Amino acid sequence: MALSAPDTRFVKEPNRMIEVRNLWKSFGSQPVLRGTSLRIERGEAVVVIGRSGGGKSVLLKHLIALLQADQGEVLIEGQNLCQLNERQLLSVRRKFGMLFQTAALFDSLTVYENVSFVLRRERKQTEGEIRRLVAEALEMVELPGIEEKKPAELSGGMRKRVGLARAIVYRPEIVLYDEPTTGLDPIAGARIDSLIRRVWQQLHVTSVAVTHDMASAKRISDRILMLHEGVIYADARTPEILNSTDPIVYNFVHGIPTHKPAANTTAAPFSPDI
Amino acid sequence: MLLTLLNQRLRNFLDQLGELAQLVGEAGRSLRHQRPSWRDFIDQLYFVGVKSQSVVITTGAATGMVLCAQTYFQFHKVKMDTATGAVVSVGMSSELGPVLAGLMLTARVGAAMAAELGTMKVTEQIDALRTLATHPVDYLVVPRLLATVVAGPLLTAEAIIVGIAASYMVGVNLLGIEGAYYLAYINRYTEPQDVLIGLIKATWFGGLIAMVSCHKGLTCPQGAEGVGRATTEAVVAASITILISNFFLTLLLTRLFN
Numbered sequence: 001m002a003l004s005a006p007d008t009r010f011v012k013e014p015n016r017m018i019e020v021r022n023l024w025k026s027f028g029s030q031p032v033l034r035g036t037s038l039r040i041e042r043g044e045a046v047v048v049i050g051r052s053g054g055g056k057s058v059l060l061k062h063l064i065a066l067l068q069a070d071q072g073e074v075l076i077e078g079q080n081l082c083q084l085n086e087r088q089l090l091s092v093r094r095k096f097g098m099l100f101q102t103a104a105l106f107d108s109l110t111v112y113e114n115v116s117f118v119l120r121r122e123r124k125q126t127e128g129e130i131r132r133l134v135a136e137a138l139e140m141v142e143l144p145g146i147e148e149k150k151p152a153e154l155s156g157g158m159r160k161r162v163g164l165a166r167a168i169v170y171r172p173e174i175v176l177y178d179e180p181t182t183g184l185d186p187i188a189g190a191r192i193d194s195l196i197r198r199v200w201q202q203l204h205v206t207s208v209a210v211t212h213d214m215a216s217a218k219r220i221s222d223r224i225l226m227l228h229e230g231v232i233y234a235d236a237r238t239p240e241i242l243n244s245t246d247p248i249v250y251n252f253v254h255g256i257p258t259h260k261p262a263a264n265t266t267a268a269p270f271s272p273d274i
Numbered sequence: 275m276l277l278t279l280l281n282q283r284l285r286n287f288l289d290q291l292g293e294l295a296q297l298v299g300e301a302g303r304s305l306r307h308q309r310p311s312w313r314d315f316i317d318q319l320y321f322v323g324v325k326s327q328s329v330v331i332t333t334g335a336a337t338g339m340v341l342c343a344q345t346y347f348q349f350h351k352v353k354m355d356t357a358t359g360a361v362v363s364v365g366m367s368s369e370l371g372p373v374l375a376g377l378m379l380t381a382r383v384g385a386a387m388a389a390e391l392g393t394m395k396v397t398e399q400i401d402a403l404r405t406l407a408t409h410p411v412d413y414l415v416v417p418r419l420l421a422t423v424v425a426g427p428l429l430t431a432e433a434i435i436v437g438i439a440a441s442y443m444v445g446v447n448l449l450g451i452e453g454a455y456y457l458a459y460i461n462r463y464t465e466p467q468d469v470l471i472g473l474i475k476a477t478w479f480g481g482l483i484a485m486v487s488c489h490k491g492l493t494c495p496q497g498a499e500g501v502g503r504a505t506t507e508a509v510v511a512a513s514i515t516i517l518i519s520n521f522f523l524t525l526l527l528t529r530l531f532n
C-alpha cells in the first residue's frame with residue numbers, strides 16, 4: 001500500500017487510552033524519569049510498582065499533566081497533553097478521576113461539598129440530582145450518610161474512600177490512584193483495594209495505580225509495570241511479574257534489599273526496605 | 275562572590291516578578307471569560323471586609339489621635355492651633371489612611387491568604403483542584419482579588435472617617451481647639467481629590483495584597499516550613515511594595531488631579 005513505513009504517530013488506535021513516549025523529567029540536577037514509555041488500553045487495570053522515591057508519583061502526575069515533561073509526550077486518547085495550556089487541559093482532565101496519596105480533600109468544605117465539587121461547578125444537574133449522585137457515590141465507597149461531616153472528623157481510610165467517591169462521582173473514563181493503601185492498616189487497605197476493583201468492574205474505567213505495596217498490586221491489577229531507575233523495566237501480566245525470575249523484579253516482589261547491607265547490621269526479614 | 279550573590283538575588287527577584295505578572299494575566303483572562311462564583315466572592319468579602327473592621331478602626335483612630343496631638347503641639351508654637359484639623363484630614367485622606375489600612379490588611383488578610391493557599395499547595399489540594407477540572411486562579415485567586423479590591427477602599431474610607439473623628443475628639447475636647455474652626459479648616463483645605471487619591475491608592479493596594487499573597491501561596495515550597503516562609507515573604511513583599519508604590523502613586527496622582 002505505501003512505499004515507506006507508515007508514520008505510527010498518526011495511526012489512530014481506537015483502544016489506546018494512554019500512551020507515554022520517551023518521557024524525561026528532572027528536578028534541579030536530579031533526573032527522575034529518564035525516557036519512560038508505556039501504553040495502556042481502554043478498560044485495563046494497570047499498576048506501576050517501584051521503589052519509594054523512584055518517581056512513581058511523578059509519572060502519575062504527568063499522565064494528567066499536573067507536571068510538565070522536560071521532554072517526551074503524553075497522549076490521552078491520541079491527544080498530546082504537552083501542547084495544551086492549563087486552560088485547555090481542564091477539559092482533558094475531566095476524563096480523569098484521581099485519588100491522592102493523602103486523599104487531598106478540601107478541608108474547608110464538607111464531605112458533600114467535596115464529592116459534589118465538579119458537578120456543582122458544572123451546573124448541568126439540579127441540586128436534587130447532584131444530592132442523589134453524591135449519595136450513590138458515597139454508597140459505593142460504603143460510607144453512606146456522612147455528607148455533612150468535615151474531612152478532619154474522618155479516619156485516614158475514610159478520607160481515602162471519600163476521595164475515591166469525589167473522583168468517580170462525575171463518571172470519569174480513567175481513574176488514577178497514588179499509593180491507595182499506603183498509610184492504612186491492612187484491613188482498611190484491603191477494603192480500598194476491593195473498592196478499586198469494584199469501581200473498575202462496575203464503572204468500566206481504565207484504572208492506573210502506582211504503589212510499592214505488592215499485596216495491593218496483586219489485588220488490583222491485570223498487568224504490572226515496574227518503574228526502575230526512571231524507565232519501565234518490566235511490563236507483563238500480573239502472574240508473570242509475580243513469578244518472574246529476573247533478579248530486579250524478583251527482589252522487589254519479594255522485598256529483598258538489593259543494596260549491600262552495612263557490615264554490622266542484619267536485615268530484619270519482616271521489614272522490607274520501603 | 276558578592277557579585278554572583280547579587281546577580282542571583284536579582285535574577286530571583288525578576289523571576290518572581292515574571293511569575294506574578296503571569297498570575298495577574300491569568301486572573302484577567304479568568305475575569306473576562308469565566309463567571310466568578312458569587313458565593314466564594316461573598317465569603318471572601320466577609321472575611322476581608324467585615325472581619326477586618328476592628329483592626330482598621332483601631333488603626334484609624336489611633337493614627338488620627340496622635341497625628342492631631344503632634345500637629346497641635348507644633349502649630350501651637352506659631353499660634354495656628356485651628357489649622358490642625360486641615361493637616362490631619364489631608365494627611366489621613368491621601369496618605370496615612372490608605373497606607374496604614376493597606377499594611378493592616380496585609381498583616382491580617384495577606385498572611386491568611388498565603389498561609390491558606392500554601393497549606394493547600396503542600397497537602398496536594400491545589401493539585402486535586404486541577405484534577406477536578408478547575409483552574410486554581412478561577413476558584414481561589416479571582417474571588418480573593420475581587421474581595422480585596424472592593425473591601426480595600428471601603429475599609430480605607432472607614433479608617434479616614436474614624437481617624438478624623440478621633441482627631442476631632444482629641445483636638446476639640448482634649449486640647450481645646452474651637453470645634454467650629456476645626457471643622458471649617460478641614461472643609462477648606464481638604465479637596466475631593468485628596469479623598470479620591472486615597473481611595474484609588476486603596477484599590478491598588480487591595481489588588482496588590484491579593485495577588486502577591488496568592489502568588490506566594492501557590493508557589494509555596496514543600497513542608498510546614500515552606501508555608502511559614504511563604505507567609506512571611508507575602509507579608510514582607512506586599513508591605514514593601516505598598517510603601518514604595520505609594521510614593522510613586524502620590525507623585526502620579528497629584529500631578530494628574532492638580
Ligand SMILES: Nc1ncnc2c1ncn2[C@@H]1O[C@H](COP(=O)(O)OP(=O)(O)O)[C@@H](O)[C@H]1O
Binds near residue numbers: 058
Ligand atoms: N515537586 C517536586 N520538586 C522537587 N522534587 C520532586 C518533586 N516531586 C518529586 N520530586 C522528587 O522526585 C523523586 C521521585 O519522587 P516520587 O515520584 O514522589 O517518588 P515515589 O515513587 O515514591 O512516588 C523524589 O526524589 C522527589 O524528591
Ligand SMILES: [Mg+2]
Binds near residue numbers: 178
Ligand atoms: Mg509517591
